[in-house]
Each structure stands twice: as structure tokens, then as C-alpha cells.
Amino acid sequence: MIDAYEDPGTPDTRGGWHYLWWLVLRQPLRSLAGALLGSVWLVLMAGQPYLMARAVDDGLVPGRMGVLAGWTATMFVVGVVTAWVSILRHRTMTRVRMDANFRTVKLVVAHAARLGAALSRRAGAGEVVTIGVGDVATLAQALTVVGPGVGSIAVYLVVAGLLLDISAPLAAVVLLGVPVIGLLTGPLTLRLQGAESEYRERQGVLAARIGDLAGGLRVLNGLGGKGLFADAFRGDSQRLRAQGYRVGAVASWVQALGVGLPTLFLAVVTWLAARLAARGDISVGELVSVYGYVAVLIGPVAFVVQMVYELNRGVVAARRVVGLLRLEPEPDEGTLAAPDGPAELSDPASGVRVAPGRLVALAAARPAEAAAVVDRLGRYGATEATWGGVRLDAVPLAEVRARILVADNEADLFAGPLREVVAADRTPGGAALRRAVHAAAAEDVVRGLPDGLDSVVAGQGRSLSGGQRQRIRLVRALLADPEVLLAVEPTSALDAHTEATVAERLRAARQGRTTVVVSTSPLVLDHADTVLFLVDGKVTASGPHRRLLARDAGYRALVARDAEDAAAGTGDARDTGSAGAAGDTDAENRGSAADAEGAVR
Numbered sequence: 001m002i003d004a005y006e007d008p009g010t011p012d013t014r015g016g017w018h019y020l021w022w023l024v025l026r027q028p029l030r031s032l033a034g035a036l037l038g039s040v041w042l043v044l045m046a047g048q049p050y051l052m053a054r055a056v057d058d059g060l061v062p063g064r065m066g067v068l069a070g071w072t073a074t075m076f077v078v079g080v081v082t083a084w085v086s087i088l089r090h091r092t093m094t095r096v097r098m099d100a101n102f103r104t105v106k107l108v109v110a111h112a113a114r115l116g117a118a119l120s121r122r123a124g125a126g127e128v129v130t131i132g133v134g135d136v137a138t139l140a141q142a143l144t145v146v147g148p149g150v151g152s153i154a155v156y157l158v159v160a161g162l163l164l165d166i167s168a169p170l171a172a173v174v175l176l177g178v179p180v181i182g183l184l185t186g187p188l189t190l191r192l193q194g195a196e197s198e199y200r201e202r203q204g205v206l207a208a209r210i211g212d213l214a215g216g217l218r219v220l221n222g223l224g225g226k227g228l229f230a231d232a233f234r235g236d237s238q239r240l241r242a243q244g245y246r247v248g249a250v251a252s253w254v255q256a257l258g259v260g261l262p263t264l265f266l267a268v269v270t271w272l273a274a275r276l277a278a279r280g281d282i283s284v285g286e287l288v289s290v291y292g293y294v295a296v297l298i299g300p301v302a303f304v305v306q307m308v309y310e311l312n313r314g315v316v317a318a319r320r321v322v323g324l325l326r327l328e329p330e331p332d333e334g335t336l337a338a339p340d341g342p343a344e345l346s347d348p349a350s351g352v353r354v355a356p357g358r359l360v361a362l363a364a365a366r367p368a369e370a371a372a373v374v375d376r377l378g379r380y381g382a383t384e385a386t387w388g389g390v391r392l393d394a395v396p397l398a399e400v401r402a403r404i405l406v407a408d409n410e411a412d413l414f415a416g417p418l419r420e421v422v423a424a425d426r427t428p429g430g431a432a433l434r435r436a437v438h439a440a441a442a443e444d445v446v447r448g449l450p451d452g453l454d455s456v457v458a459g460q461g462r463s464l465s466g467g468q469r470q471r472i473r474l475v476r477a478l479l480a481d482p483e484v485l486l487a488v489e490p491t492s493a494l495d496a497h498t499e500a501t502v503a504e505r506l507r508a509a510r511q512g513r514t515t516v517v518v519s520t521s522p523l524v525l526d527h528a529d530t531v532l533f534l535v536d537g538k539v540t541a542s543g544p545h546r547r548l549l550a551r552d553a554g555y556r557a558l559v560a561r562d563a564e565d566a567a568a569g570t571g572d573a574r575d576t577g578s579a580g581a582a583g584d585t586d587a588e589n590r591g592s593a594a595d596a597e598g599a600v601r
Contacts, residue, residue, distance in 0.1 A: 038151030049292025142314020343388025
């Protein structure tokens with residue numbers, strides 16, 4: 001089975017069938033062993049009726065008790081060997097399925113990490129969740145065909161050969177019976193494949209809505225949109241339920257025919273054998289063996305029908321996995337060297353210029369315009385921005401990511417001990433961690449947790465209030481200590497006192513380092529070296545905060561509106577620092593309207 005650190009290989013993403021076959025080829029010896037053990041297991045089971053026929057014809061009918069005892073003992077030994085082979089088969093097939101499962105999980109996780117920020121723009125969160133929760137297990141289950149599936153075909157041919165020795169008409173009925181069953185169930189399995197595909201798509205949409213609901217319920221409450229969201233969710237849920245009924249209806253027919261048709265098949269063959277025995281064309285022992293052969297075939301024939309059903313579901317799941325694996329990361333054609341040291345960042349599209357070592361604030365009436373500037377300066381998407389005169393998209397992406405950090409106020413927080421959450425892939429010293437916590441004014445957050453920095457926080461920081469999550473994200477960004485920090489609304493969910501503290505400490509912590517902050521809060525803007533005022537995505541005014549207040553009416557109106565919003569929320573239950581604080585405030589709502597989008601950087 002694949003090791004946790006083993007390379008899962010390069011998948012065949014030409015289609016669902018190709019991917020399933022690739023999973024088989026990645027473990028050839030185990031797959032071959034599963035097919036061999038499955039075949040031996042079922043053939044041994046089919047051998048019991050033959051042994052019983054010999055016991056009846058050679059021992060019981062002539063009255064030769066010694067011969068009867070010998071055949072009985074042989075049947076016992078074969079039964080024990082069959083049970084032992086069954087155990088080995090089950091263990092082998094479990095490993096085959098687990099290898100396919102874990103290998104696919106590794107591929108999906110690694111590819112998601114490789115896609116980075118492009119993932120959220122090219123695949124919905126619900127789709128990724130559905131693949132990880134359901135599709136991976138479904139396609140792994142389909143690989144059962146490697147063992148019992150091959151064995152079913154093998155025993156089918158063996159029994160047909162044994163029946164040919166007894167009666168050619170019986171052998172012909174058996175040989176033609178399974179294809180007839182396949183013709184009857186085939187159209188249903190194709191229909192099931194289409195219904196299953198649509199069901200999976202709807203399931204992904206609903207999973208995305210559930211994630212949005214969990215992440216943005218408080219914001220929806222604040223904006224009065226909970227009812228609208230609930231109606232949309234209810235509609236999607238009802239459509240998914242209706243599609244599930246359609247899938248279940250087809251699946252129930254497939255499974256019913258998978259059990260009913262082989263049983264009917266058994267009745268027909270037994271009736272024909274009984275007529276042959278009544279005419280004296282076959283012996284009593286042969287009649288018993290025919291019944292035993294066909295009874296043994298019920299399982300393999302039913303499994304063939306079930307196998308087709310599982311394969312169709314597996315192909316649907318594999319196509320969804322392949323669809324995700326086909327997504328390509330943002331093209332990285334950068335070959336030029338980045339500036340040797342701190343250099344100016346410039347965005348020609350907006351006119352934003354950020355001098356090295358300065359604290360620059362972007363203020364815009366529409367936050368999306370400022371966020372778009374940050375995306376271009378951080379090289380998230382198409383950009384003509386330059387860094388020290390060199391176009392950002394001409395510099396290798398790895399070097400850009402190592403030196404320029406975009407800190408989104410809704411970036412993901414992973415579950416785990418707080419110390420690991422803020423450290424990410426680094427191992428910071430205690431002094432650096434304390435400085436970052438202090439700069440983000442997060443000491444009260446740490447003190448409020450039962451085990452301080454060693455306390456486990458839930459995924460997305462759901463055990464924390466909105467303001468606490470925001471400060472923890474800021475701790476993580478400051479701990480990274482990037483050469484250039486681009487922070488989007490880092491204080492929007494904080495009360496005025498905490499916001500002023502963070503603004504002052506952020507300036508001190510980033511002294512001499514290039515820092516861009518997106519904000520319309522006067523408490524933050526007053527600490528910036530330069531404020532760039534954006535209107536329709538373009539810089540219309542720049543300078544210190546107080547000078548812009550005095551000279552630009554549009555800027556003054558924007559900042560005054562933000563100050564009024566903050567003042568209106570001062571008396572509310574704002575971020576108090578306790579681990580369970582609700583944080584459902586005006587200040588939190590004004591900066592967290594994108595909560596339901598689960599932005600990932």
C-alpha cells in the first residue's frame with residue numbers, strides 16, 4: 001500500500017476509465033494477486049458440487065461407505081482451503097481499495113496545493129469537498145472488480161465447462177444466460193451513470209452552500225440576508241433530494257434485477273436438469289451437481305451485475321477527480337531575476353506606486369477596487385505591475401511568493417494548535433512569536449484560551465470571534481516577516497480601541513519594511529506614511545491622511561462615513577477577546593461581507 005511520503009505517480013487524466021485502469025497498474029502485483037485469489041476462491045466453491053456428485057454416485061448410491069467418507073473428507077478439506085483463500089482475497093482487495101483511496105487523496109491534496117490561489121477561482125469549494133468525501137471512496141470501491149470481478153468470469157467459464165461434460169444443452173443455457181442478463185440490465189446501468197453524474201454535480205453545489213452558510217451566518221444576520229440564503233439553500237436541497245430519488249429508483253431496479261434474474265436463472269436450469277434426470281439422461285448425482293453449480297453461480301452472476309453498477313458509479317467519480325486534476329495552475333513563465341533588495345512596486349492600471357520601506361494605505365469607496373490592486377501587486381491573476389522596474393509576471397512565481405505576501409482578512413485558518421496555525425510551515429522562536437502576538441494586539445486572545453498558544457482551534461477559527469480571527473491572521477502574516485506585506489482590511493472587525501492599538505503597533509513592527517494596507521478607517525490611515533485615494537480603480541489623490549482630509553472632499557466624505565459607522569457600533573457587543581465572543585457587530589459586518597466566499601490566498 002502507498003506510503004504516506006511516497007510519490008503517488010503521474011495520473012492518467014484522459015478520462016474516468018483511464019484513471020481507474022491507472023490505479024490498477026500502480027499496484028500490478030497486488031491487483032494480480034487479488035484476481036488470482038478471487039478466481040481460486042470461486043472455483044473452489046464451484047468444485048464442491050462436483051465433489052458432492054462423486055460422493056453421491058460413487059459412494060452413497062452404491063452403498064460404499066468408505067468411498068463416501070473419503071469424498072466427504074475431501075469436501076471438508078476443500079472447504080477449509082476455500083475459507084483460507086477467502087481471507088487472503090479479502091485482505092488483498094482491502095489493500096487494493098485502500099491504495100486507490102489514499103493515492104487519489106494524495107493526488108488531490110497535492111494538486112490543490114499546487115493550484116494555490118487559482119483553486120478557489122476555478123473549482124467550487126463544494127466540488128472539492130464532494131470529491132474528498134464521496135468520490136474518492138466510490139472509485140476505490142469500483143476496484144473490487146479486480147478480484148471477485150475477474151473471479152466471477154473465471155468461475156462462470158469453469159462451470160460452463162463442467163456442465164458441458166454433463167449436458168451440452170445445459171451448458172448452452174448457462175453460457176447464454178449471463179449475456180441475456182447483461183442485455184437486460186445494461187440500459188439501466190447507463191441511465192444510472194447519467195443520473196449519478198447529475199446528482200454529484202448538485203451535491204457539489206449544495207456542499208458549497210453549506211460551507212458558505214457555516215462561514216457567513218453572522219454576516220448574513222447582520223445584512224438581513226439569512227432568509228434569502230435559506231430559501232436558496234432549501235431550493236437546492238429539494239432539487240438534490242428529487243435527483244437522489246431518481247438515482248435511487250434506477251439503482252433499486254439494477255440491484256433487484258441483480259438478485260432476481262440469477263435466481264430465475266437457477267430455476268430454469270434446475271428445471272431443465274430435473275427433466276433430463278427424469279428421462280435418465282443424467283444421474284441423480286449429476287442432478288445434484290447441476291443444482292450446486294448453478295447455486296454457486298448465483299453469487300458471481302449477481303456480482304457481475306453489481307460490478308457493472310459499481311463501475312459506472314466509479315467512472316462518474318473518477319471523471320470528477322480527473323476534472324480537478326486537469327486544472328492547471330496559473331502559468332509561470334517568469335525567467336527574470338527579482339530586485340536584489342527592497343524596490344518600488346508599481347501598478348500601471350491604477351497608478352499606485354509603493355516606495356520601498358514605506359507604510360502605504362489604499363482607501364477606496366468600493367473595497368473590491370482596492371482588493372484588485374492588491375491582487376495585481378501580489379500577482380494573483382493577470383498583472384502588468386512592476387517590481388523595481390521588472391514586470392512581476394516575468395519573475396519566477398516562487399520568488400514572488402517568498403518575498404511578497406498578501407494577507408487577506410478572510411484567508412483560511414486551519415485546525416490545530418494555535419502555535420502551529422500561526423507558524424504555518426516555519427518554526428519560529430519564542431521571541432519572534434511574542435513580538436508578532438504583541439504587534440497584532442492578540443495577547444488577550446492567547447490568554448483567553450485554556451492552553452494559550454498550545455490550545456487547539458477549530459477549522460477557519462470557528463471557535464474564535466470575528467475580531468479574534470482577524471488578529472490571528474495578522475499574527476500569522478507578521479510572523480512570516482515578508483519583505484513586502486499587502487494586508488487587506490486587517491482591522492475591519494475590531495473595536496476602535498483595539499484598532500488604534502493594532503495600527504500603531506503594526507507601523508512599529510514593519511518599520512523599514514514595505515507595507516500596504518487596504519482600509520478606510522481613520523485610525524489606520526493616520527499611521528500611514530502615504531494614503532492613496534482610489535476612485536473607480538484609479539489614484540485620484542495621495543499624501544498624508546490629515547492633508548487629504550483638508551484638501552479632498554471625496555476622501556473626507558469616505559473617511560467620515562467610516563468613522564460614523566465605527567462610532568455607531570461602539571456600544572455593541574464588539575470583539576471582547578474571549579474565546580467564545582460572538583463578534584456580531586457593525587464593525588465586523590462592514591469588513592466581512594465576503595465571509596461566505598471563503599477567500600483563499
